[in-house]
Amino acid sequence: MSAETVEKTIEKKPAEAFLSKRRKKLVSDPLVDENPITIQVLGICSALAVTTQMKPTLVMAISVIFVVVMSNLVISLMRNTIPSRVRIIVQLAVVATLVTLVSEVLKAFAYDMYKELSVFVGLIITNCIVMGRLEAFALGNKPYDSVLDGFGSALGYSWIILTVAFFRELLGSGAVFGLPIYESISSIFGPDFNLATNGLMVSPVGAFIILGLIIWVQRTKTGYVEH
Amino acid sequence: MQQSNTYIITFSxxxxxVLGLLLSGTSQLLGPRQKEAIALDNKKQILGAVISGEEIAAMTPQEVNEYYNNRIASVVVDINGKEVTEQDGVAVTAETVDIAKNYKKSAEDRLYPVYIFHGEGNPDEVANYVLPLYGAGLWDAIWGYIALDTDMNTVGGITLAHAGETPGLGARITEPGVQARYEGKTIFNESGELVAVEMQKGEGKDYSDDPHQVDGMSGATITAKGVNNMLKNYLGYYKAYIENKKSSTAVAVL
Incomplete structure (x- = not known):
């Protein structure tokens, strides 16, 4: 009882704790319970396409975090001035600008990554996670909360695609972040001991399988059922 | 909250x-760096036709530039194999020729750069002639570089790249394993006709006995056709130059 009242009074104060319980939940909820990929099944397209290797996946994850956080911040700052009739176009313009910025920066400083990720950086624009968070949260909440919310969602997306990429690269190419794991294992056990890589994991089908397994494990643990 | 039309238009x-200025500003700011990155990538692709990808991946950008400057000489020729040094009063070098832009002109009007891979610091000790390729894949442009040995017949290596082929299918032309299939093939048949090298439909067959055929990519027949056309076209455009070099080396041998 007393704990609850204390919490309520904290929330009513204008200066809410920098990382209050409610704000922590904004970040932690999308990691598992409200995960955009495994629960809401959004952003699957890029999750399948870029996850053959860890390195491009990490770049993609960072790009998505940047775009979601920044667009949430910008839209939240403008939320009281955005005319509601054109709000979708405004959101799209902001997101598209941010994505183009990311793409330009990659092109200048990491051209190989830019080539490898090719269209998928541009396709962050159409990633439902971005627009979904803007519509559902940033339009009605304060900037700092929106940033946390965006960060949480993007992080939920990121850890899933990184996990998928980890298994795909390990099983498909026998490596992690380009480090030849299989080769070093083989060298320990001698030349007769060979670990075969699985070509299926390199193809998009492999991503479906890994993703399905992750969703299975997660839903078994959390007991989540779709209604 | 319903706003007036004037408000909406002003807001928009x-x-x-604001967004436009932001974007054009970034583009201005990063433009030079992007140009550098593209030029470096181009050099890597050219070198990719003559040395292994791993070797290139291990080099820093400065090392790539240095290696390129030491080992690659270049000339620009026209469709008749004649060297071109200036066009419309502007000096022409191979590095300034934009293959994609030239592709839009008719074959007779295009400029054709040739990159000559030679011994270190010795431009006369030629190892390979590297010719650019450009064409259409299934969805978008494909391009690459093919290295010919000094007999102007044997393929020393090839690099292929694409703008938007299907990942896992047509996009496999960038894989070293696919590109390695071209090595050692020949582009002229026994009677001296230019037949280039053709990627076949289907995958998994052994074409090591056939000097003009390579194994295909399963599920990417149209991309493979694009590659075939590109090879045939571009080797055709360079035919005068190739024949020229061929006869001069033949004389040298005699």
Whole structure:
């Protein structure tokens, strides 16, 4: 009882704790319970396409975090001035600008990554996670909360695609972040001991399988059922 | 909350201007770096036709530039194999020729750069002639570089790249394993006709006995056709130059 009242009074104060319980939940909820990929099944397209290797996946994850956080911040700052009739176009313009910025920066400083990720950086624009968070949260909440919310969602997306990429690269190419794991294992056990890589994991089908397994494990643990 | 039309239009205009300025500013700021990155990538692709990808991946950008400057000489020729040094009063070098832009002109009017891979610091000790390729894949442009040995017949290596082929299918032309299939093939048949090298439909067959055929990519027949056309076209455009070099080396041998 007393704990609850204390919490309520904290929330009513204008200066809410920098990382209050409610704000922590904004970040932690999308990691598992409200995960955009495994629960809401959004952003699957890029999750399948870029996850053959860890390195491009990490770049993609960072790009998505940047775009979601920044667009949430910008839209939240403008939320009281955005005319509601054109709000979708405004959101799209902001997101598209941010994505183009990311793409330009990659092109200048990491051209190989830019080539490898090719269209998928541009396709962050159409990633439902971005627009979904803007519509559902940033339009009605304060900037700092929106940033946390965006960060949480993007992080939920990121850890899933990184996990998928980890298994795909390990099983498909026998490596992690380009480090030849299989080769070093083989060298320990001698030349007769060979670990075969699985070509299926390199193809998009492999991503479906890994993703399905992750969703299975997660839903078994959390007991989540779709209604 | 319902706003007036004037408000909506003003808001949209301001937003557009602000975002537009932001984007053009970034583009201006990063433009030179991007050009550098593209030029470096181009050099890597050219080198990729003559040395292994791993070797290139291990080099720093400065090392790539240095290696390129030491080992690659270049000339620009026209469709008749004649060397071109200037066009419309502007000096022409191979590095300034934009293959994609030239592709839009008719074959007779295009400029054709040739990159000559030679011994270190010795331009006369030629190892390979590297010719650019450009064409259409299934979805978008494909391009690459093919290295010919000094007999102007044997393929020393090839690099292929694409703008938007299907990942896992047509996009496999960038894989070293696919590109390695071209090594050692020949582009002229026994009677001296230019037949280039053709990627076949289907995958998994052994074409090591056939000097003009390579194994295909399963599920990417149209991309493979694009590659075939590109090879045939571009080797055709360079035919005068190739024949020229061929006869001169033949004389040298005699």
């Amino acid at each position: 205009v301001i937003l557009t201007v």
